[in-house]
Amino acid sequence: MTNRLFLRNLFHTTLAITALFQLSFGQSKPAASGAILQGLKKLNVVGTVLYVAAHPDDENTQLLTYLANERLLRTGYLALTRGDGGQNLIGSEQGEYIGVIRTQELLAARRIDGPDQFFSRANDFGFSKSTDEAVRMWGQEQILGDVVWMIRKYRPDVIITRFPPDSRAGHGHHSASAYLAEEAFKIANDPTKYPEQLKWVKPWQPKRIFWNVFIPGAFMSNKKPDEPGVISVETGLYNPLLGKSYGEIAAESRSQHKSQGFGVPASRGVKIDYLLLKGGEPAPKDPFDGVDLSWKRVPGSAKVQQLINQAITNFKSDKPSASVPVLVQTYKALAQLDTANLYVKAKRQEVEKLIQQCIGLWYETNPADFAASPGEQIRVASSIVNRSDYPVKLLGIQMPAVKKDTAMNLALKPNDVVAFNSAVTIPANQPISQPYWLEKPVNKGLFQVSNQALIGSPENPPAFTTAYSFEIDGQRFVFTQPWSYKSTDPVDGEIYRPFIIQPAVMANLAEKVYVFADDTPKNVDVVLRAGRTSVSGTLKLEVPSGWRVEPEQIPFNLKEKSQEVRVSFRIYPSTTYGEGRLRAVVSTTSPEKTGYASSLRVVAYKHIPTQTLFPAAEAKLVKLDIKVKSKNIGYIAGAGDEVPAALQQIGCVVTPLTARDMNSNLSVYDAIVVGVRAYNTEDWLRNAQPKLLDYVEKGGTMIVQYVTPGGSFIQNGLKTSQLGPYPFVVGRERVTEEDATMTFINPQHPLLNTPNKITEQDFNGWVQERGIYFAQEWDKAYEPIFSAHDVNEASKDGSLIYCKYGKGHYMYTGLVFFRELPAGVPGAYRLFANMISVGK
DSSP states (O other): OTTOOSOOSOHHHHHHHHHHSOOOOSSOOOOOHHHHHHHHHHTTOOOEEEEEESSTTOSOHHHHHHHHHTSOOEEEEEESSOOTTSOOSSSSOOTHHHHHHHHHHHHHHHHHHOOEEEEOSBOOOSOOSOHHHHHHHHTHHHHHHHHHHHHHHHOOSEEEESSOSSGGGSSHHHHHHHHHHHHHHHHTTOTTSSGGGGGTOOOOOOSEEEEOOOBTTBTTOOSOOSOTTEEEEEOOOEETTTTEEHHHHHHHHHTTOGGGTOOOOOOOSOOEEEEEEEEESOOSSOTTTTOOOSGGGSTTOHHHHHHHHHHHHTOOTTOGGGGHHHHHHHHHHHHTSOTTSHHHHHHHHHHHHHHHHHHTEEEEEEESSSEEOTTOEEEEEEEEEEOSSSOOEEEEEEEGGGTEEEEEEEEOOBTOOEEEEEEEEOOTTOOOOOOGGGSSOOOSSBOOOOOGGGTTOSSOOOSSEEEEEEEETTEEEEEEEEOEEEEEETTTEEEEEEOEEOOSEEEEESOSEEEESSSOOEEEEEEEEESSSSEEEEEEEEOOTTOEEESSOEEEEEOSTTOEEEEEEEEEOOSSOEEEEEEEEEEEETTEEEEEOBOOEEEOOTTSOOEEEOOBSEEEEEEOOOOOOOOEEEEEOOSOOSHHHHHHHTTOEEEEOOGGGGGSOGGGOSEEEEOTTHHHHOTTHHHHHHHHHHHHHTTOEEEEEOOOOOSSSOSOOOSSSOOSSSOEEEOSOOBOOTTOOOEESSTTOGGGTSSSOOOGGGGTTOOSOSBSSOEEEEOTTOEEOEEBOOTTSOOBOOSEEEEEETTEEEEEEOBOHHHHTTTTOHHHHHHHHHHHHTTO
């Protein structure tokens, strides 16, 4: 499928796409005078607030924008998960890869609205229906500890939760985020709780905790909820220094959640948010009643307060550099205070940033390539420019990771670029770049992170940085910047990409799952890519007992960095049905090393920095007892899935269908399958629907995978009012327990018997869930096939409904084939084979 970004064949295909899918993510954007004055005013506010919810896109962006930019508070958002279990509207990434995308979308949002971003170790394992299930799957003690850690580390005066700790939250993760926040609020100041954290942090008691209350079913309502003791906050204000209202900024921020389809219009005018006290001291009028937000809370800070007021009073918008002397004095005065004080440290960093912005000081280090391997020598270019006439001396450049230290005493001329080129060697023991939460195998509910200091961090600390030492008004400043690769695209212009460390050689298998429907062997193509120059050795594939590979190994010799070679093995399946793992093993001669290979996975979209990961080079092997009678399949792509590749694995020929194909002869297809959410995302289906139903009536088979019904939480409604030949309604019913019993309503139904006999064993090994967005009401012409339910819930019959229409067959299914088929679940293949073959 054209929208699949998984590296299936040649690396250079995705790498070419990457060059187009970037914007500038280098240095922070230069600050205009209004933003600098905003920053000066923020120096005067000594207070912190922490917002807590469950997922990316849960946060009330407008309230966060207001807190960070109107109240000028140190503001943070703690998302317990990275959204790993969510669906993806912009590509085929699932699981940890959609988690990587949504992590970066949150960071993109925070670059717009201003707060800090944090995460716990909780893995989004999919929709949950209760707080108990969520905390049990995550591990209550671990995630509660993470929230306590963030309270002790960030030391908020006030905590605000997005959700209540009960069913009104609409999702077990939502309610669990509130429950854990309220529990952490109670114990964060108790030194007997999580005492191991006290090596790094101290107990802390916030003043109070609120729920950012909303009316059920009206998530962003401006109507006051019927809750006693609610206080109101006007968040729709206009900020003349920024030139936008907080509703406008919030819309830009929220629209970064593109993988979830959360683009929203700008909000202007009055917007009231409501807060309900859940713990701590009462607040009669304002969430910060009784909280001293001034410098009075820092002992001995009178001089600092005086200097900040002076900087604000005397600020010149046409000459920000005139504020530098008083800012340097402020910096020195802060150094005389308790440097361990949270606010002293935070305000010193803010002053450093303001000095840079007032001078217009620019500095960066750009490697000659976006990636290097351990032991490789690369060239890096550093550039510095003072874009004002304020006197600045460059005292030195240090690159600690490569032990490069250059001392100098150079006066920077106004607007004159100073450039330094260096050849450096990457340490031979430098770890390969990998998101820290994915370095170890992922438990179902919890990422394995042993380094306490990393817990809460949105991403890895940069491994390669340059420290620039300057002298400004007699004071030495050291400003540190990560290395970033810079290039120029003819369309998008200047593009930045994170610098990463890659293996000496990478191996990408053409498929993630190899399914064998009989004893016929299959070719397994592997693309080898050099991470450096002159890498040679051998590649072999390790398979389970009973399977066989030819040849035993293949030599390779890659002379140029990024050179690729495709090699092919032949896999002979086991004579017995079952599953196993195929793993690539690479042996290199220089340096002499043998081990399991890493693959290369690039996630590239315009709205986030390119993310490069190196998962294990392995695939699942499945020997199936399966028969397929329909071979010629038309596929209408939806919001990105890998079902077409799965169908090809069992011998089907899959043809992508677009609006242009609707005027062709559809009868050539044994079945037409519609991808997930296609009826939410593809406008052309509105006009194509009569043609598709005519295809069914004349003898075709049509399968529609799940759609979302629209509503307050869903941005994309349905493109047609009637999905099938007879009416049915899609609701939000789902079965989230992947091992829930599937009861066969009519065991004799053809879908359960032909050409494969479906049994209870076919529902073993399903991942994440059974199904979502079930049919909720349907015409009597439809037959439900299964009944299923989560524990302590009523049975639901709408996971798969079927009807005959004319000479043909129509099905709607909420069963998550888009997860199960790429995961190589045998029973899912067998059931889907029956569905596409029902017309035969």
